[in-house]
Amino acid sequence: MVNKHDVKKRMRQLAADYIHEPQQEAYKLDDTEMMLHIGPQNPIQPGPFLIDLKISGETVRDSKLYMGYGHKGIEKILESLTYIQGLPITDRMCYLSSLSNNEAYVSSVERLLDIEPPERSQYIRVIMQELSRIQSHLLGTGEYATDLGFVTMFLFMIREREYVLGLIEDITGARITHCFPRFGGVREDLPEGWREKAIDVLAMINEKCETYKELFSSDRTYRMRTVGIGTLTKEDVIKVGLTGPALRAAGIDYDVRKVYPTLTYPDIDFKVQTGNNGDIFDRIMVRINEIQESCWIIEQALDQIKPGPLFPDELPYGRRTPSMRVPPGEAYVPVEDPRGEIAIYIVSDGTDKPYRVKVRGPSFALMQGLPPMLENVYIADVPAIAASMDSCNSEVDR
Amino acid sequence: MDGETVLDSLKSQFQDAVMDAMVDSQPPHIVCANVDKEKIVDVCAYLKDNLQFNRLSGITSVDFLDKNKFEVVYMIASYDHSVIVKLKADVVRDENPSIDTVIPVWWNANWYEREVYELMGIYFNGHPEMTVLVLTDDMMGEWPFRKDYPGFPQTAAKYPYSDDQESVVESEYPLKWKSWPSERHYLE
Amino acid sequence: MCMHGRKARSHGCVEKEVIMPKDIRTPMQVITTTTSAIHEFLKKSPAQDVINWGRKNSLWFMTQPMGCCGVEMIATGCSHYDTDRFGIIPRCSPRHADVMVISGYIVRKYFPALKRLYEQMPSPKWVICMGNCSISGGPFYRSYSTLQNIDEIFPVDVYIAGCPPRPEALIQGFIELQKKIKAKTDKGTMYGVK
Numbered sequence: 001m002v003n004k005h006d007v008k009k010r011m012r013q014l015a016a017d018y019i020h021e022p023q024q025e026a027y028k029l030d031d032t033e034m035m036l037h038i039g040p041q042n043p044i045q046p047g048p049f050l051i052d053l054k055i056s057g058e059t060v061r062d063s064k065l066y067m068g069y070g071h072k073g074i075e076k077i078l079e080s081l082t083y084i085q086g087l088p089i090t091d092r093m094c095y096l097s098s099l100s101n102n103e104a105y106v107s108s109v110e111r112l113l114d115i116e117p118p119e120r121s122q123y124i125r126v127i128m129q130e131l132s133r134i135q136s137h138l139l140g141t142g143e144y145a146t147d148l149g150f151v152t153m154f155l156f157m158i159r160e161r162e163y164v165l166g167l168i169e170d171i172t173g174a175r176i177t178h179c180f181p182r183f184g185g186v187r188e189d190l191p192e193g194w195r196e197k198a199i200d201v202l203a204m205i206n207e208k209c210e211t212y213k214e215l216f217s218s219d220r221t222y223r224m225r226t227v228g229i230g231t232l233t234k235e236d237v238i239k240v241g242l243t244g245p246a247l248r249a250a251g252i253d254y255d256v257r258k259v260y261p262t263l264t265y266p267d268i269d270f271k272v273q274t275g276n277n278g279d280i281f282d283r284i285m286v287r288i289n290e291i292q293e294s295c296w297i298i299e300q301a302l303d304q305i306k307p308g309p310l311f312p313d314e315l316p317y318g319r320r321t322p323s324m325r326v327p328p329g330e331a332y333v334p335v336e337d338p339r340g341e342i343a344i345y346i347v348s349d350g351t352d353k354p355y356r357v358k359v360r361g362p363s364f365a366l367m368q369g370l371p372p373m374l375e376n377v378y379i380a381d382v383p384a385i386a387a388s389m390d391s392c393n394s395e396v397d398r
Numbered sequence: 399m400d401g402e403t404v405l406d407s408l409k410s411q412f413q414d415a416v417m418d419a420m421v422d423s424q425p426p427h428i429v430c431a432n433v434d435k436e437k438i439v440d441v442c443a444y445l446k447d448n449l450q451f452n453r454l455s456g457i458t459s460v461d462f463l464d465k466n467k468f469e470v471v472y473m474i475a476s477y478d479h480s481v482i483v484k485l486k487a488d489v490v491r492d493e494n495p496s497i498d499t500v501i502p503v504w505w506n507a508n509w510y511e512r513e514v515y516e517l518m519g520i521y522f523n524g525h526p527e528m529t530v531l532v533l534t535d536d537m538m539g540e541w542p543f544r545k546d547y548p549g550f551p552q553t554a555a556k557y558p559y560s561d562d563q564e565s566v567v568e569s570e571y572p573l574k575w576k577s578w579p580s581e582r583h584y585l586e
Numbered sequence: 587m588c589m590h591g592r593k594a595r596s597h598g599c600v601e602k603e604v605i606m607p608k609d610i611r612t613p614m615q616v617i618t619t620t621t622s623a624i625h626e627f628l629k630k631s632p633a634q635d636v637i638n639w640g641r642k643n644s645l646w647f648m649t650q651p652m653g654c655c656g657v658e659m660i661a662t663g664c665s666h667y668d669t670d671r672f673g674i675i676p677r678c679s680p681r682h683a684d685v686m687v688i689s690g691y692i693v694r695k696y697f698p699a700l701k702r703l704y705e706q707m708p709s710p711k712w713v714i715c716m717g718n719c720s721i722s723g724g725p726f727y728r729s730y731s732t733l734q735n736i737d738e739i740f741p742v743d744v745y746i747a748g749c750p751p752r753p754e755a756l757i758q759g760f761i762e763l764q765k766k767i768k769a770k771t772d773k774g775t776m777y778g779v780k
Binding site: 039040041043046047048068069070071072073074076077080088089092095096139154155156158159161162175176177394 | 648649650651652653654656657658660661664665666678680691693695696699703725726728729730731732749750752
Binding site for chain 1: 458482504510534
């Protein structure tokens with residue numbers, strides 16, 4: 001038998017943990033209001049955060065966000081690792097689209113080293129970025145669909161995502177955290193037979209996206225839940241400072257691939273997808289349109305790519321030196337992440353480790369813009385709005 | 399709108415507040431400038447009102463231990479044109495480093511300044527809510543990103559929370575945060 | 587690849603005499619004398635095999651994506667790497683779950699919530715450590731904000747190494763847990779506790 005006195009002592013300790021002051025005094029609530037916590041473990045997004053909602057009846061009056069449940073101190077860790085050792089760590093900042101993070105880091109260091117990758121490497125990097133964008137949009141839109149209760153769409157999109165991950169895995173060897181670009185080039189070349197397989201898969205995804213657009217827009221209940229809800233007008237979006245699909249859904253066409261073109265994006269012809277109103281419906285449509293646009297970009301890149309070397313002929317440090325010295329300076333290169341604009345600001349002082357690394361992530365602005373959007377909204381709309389922003393919490397906390 | 403135009407306009411408006419201004423030679427040609435700490439809000443307001451810089455990309459800070467200063471770096475961009483401006487303000491590294499907040503100019507500077515405060519220790523005068531964003535409550539005051547922070551890097555395994563208060567585990571590696579977020583009283 | 591029964595230590599840690607508190611690995615039991623007497627009797631009888639067969643073939647895990655391994659955990663529970671064929675489905679609430687998969691780095695700010703989630707799960711419950719970060723800190727072991735050696739607090743049955751482990755590795759981890767339950771060597775059903 002368990003000792004009764006031990007158990008009672010333990011129960012008293014647990015009870016002591018749970019006692020706290022009356023909530024009316026702490027949060028200045030009226031008689032009609034209540035505090036609702038959607039706790040750190042939440043089904044809304046992959047990644048923990050806490051929302052405190054002050055509700056009165058069914059409407060939300062005020063909300064407050066608490067972040068930091070995934071803070072690892074990545075920027076401090078990167079100061080104690082060499083540049084090439086820091087590359088796998090940048091993978092794991094936003095794990096849903098790790099190739100864009102790698103690209104931002106590698107571009108910044110290449111600016112400091114003053115080298116440029118050859119053309120074949122640039123095309124391969126463009127292809128990988130667009131593939132990463134496709135799989136991230138599929139997962140993000142699928143997670144949003146589960147929060148509405150539309151679980152079938154999630155299962156469909158995960159099934160398509162596995163084909164795209166198979167394509168990525170043929171080149172890089174990993175499913176999520178790739179660590180693929182290198183300073184001056186890429187790690188591996190495209191294997192044989194990959195081009196035909198890619199064209200088949202992309203044709204299939206293009207066709208499925210038409211089905212998704214029809215499924216997402218024809219249902220009357222779905223339209224009632226998403227059209228006109230969670231609206232951010234053009235002025236709101238500029239005030240909050242968003243980038244990415246959440247900005248383009250409001251009608252502003254600002255895409256980092258067009259404004260700060262890097263790699264071979266100037267040679268590729270594509271359109272920037274925008275929406276009209278800035279509500280949930282438009283954000284999802286912008287993402288699905290972007291998937292189709294990415295398929296088109298990859299086909300063009302596969303047509304234009306030519307055989308060639310992967311690294312430039314003369315590198316200042318040697319190709320695989322682990323302890324290369326980077327000249328002192330600062331670099332900041334914006335890259336288009338599936339969620340917005342990511343840029344890594346590196347300050348180097350001439351040694352083999354960076355002096356200060358600052359990651360400017362897109363999800364920071366997305367989460368900062370969430371509390372003003374949740375005013376006078378029903379509780380049942382809160383998961384839909386939070387999930388349609390599609391932010392990655394580990395990038396906010398880093 | 400060009401980098402050179404922005405540079406000339408800034409130099410002509412603020413002769414003594416803006417020093418060492420130059421345009422980067424590599425893309426994306428960033429305009430870098432050192433700004434006096436007192437005039438930062440004026441420069442930012444001028445950039446936003448006259449030169450259409452309506453997006454604040456980020457605020458960060460760099461710690462220079464040997465030169466005894468902090469540097470607060472503002473990255474400012476725009477939705478209308480493609481010029482990026484990088485402003486740097488020097489703050490002396492004494493007991494209470496502080497600088498004015500730019501929230502009156504850009505609304506989204508709120509969380510960036512909170513993060514800089516809790517990680518580096520620079521106070522922003524006029525900010526409505528200087529509380530923790532990514533750290534725990536009891537780590538406020540430790541300024542982990544400074545160069546002389548003693549708690550980094552950890553090389554030994556750390557034991558988490560234990561029930562027994564007198565054990566060796568708790569006294570060597572204390573985990574003081576035991577309060578639930580809802581029990582904190584700063585939701586005003 | 588999973589390693590159960592072995593602990594991975596990060597290099598640099600010193601073995602020292604540590605006074606561990608009592609009851610650190612056994613979850614709290616609610617006292618109802620007749621029911622617990624019945625449970626103790628059943629645990630020694632052949633009926634426990636039937637109960638274990640039922641429990642191991644429907645292990646529901648709590649989706650708690652804390653880090654990069656969380657995405658692989660979600661992908662395992664869904665269409666392609668179907669776990670439903672083994673009876674394993676993902677549930678969001680701790681009250682509905684049997685297995686807690688610690689997928690990802692454990693941050694000091696999140697740790698009390700993790701402990702409370704574990705206490706909210708009804709018995710019998712099992713813990714699987716997925717990924718290098720929960721076993722020994724992973725790539726973030728130098729940080730001031732992550733915790734290591736989480737198996738000093740939770741009774742962990744299966745360790746799955748990898749960064750992140752493939753979905754097939756997670757499925758093998760569940761199957762090893764099923765084998766352990768069948769062989770009555772797991773830590774979730776409290777066989778030796780009086």
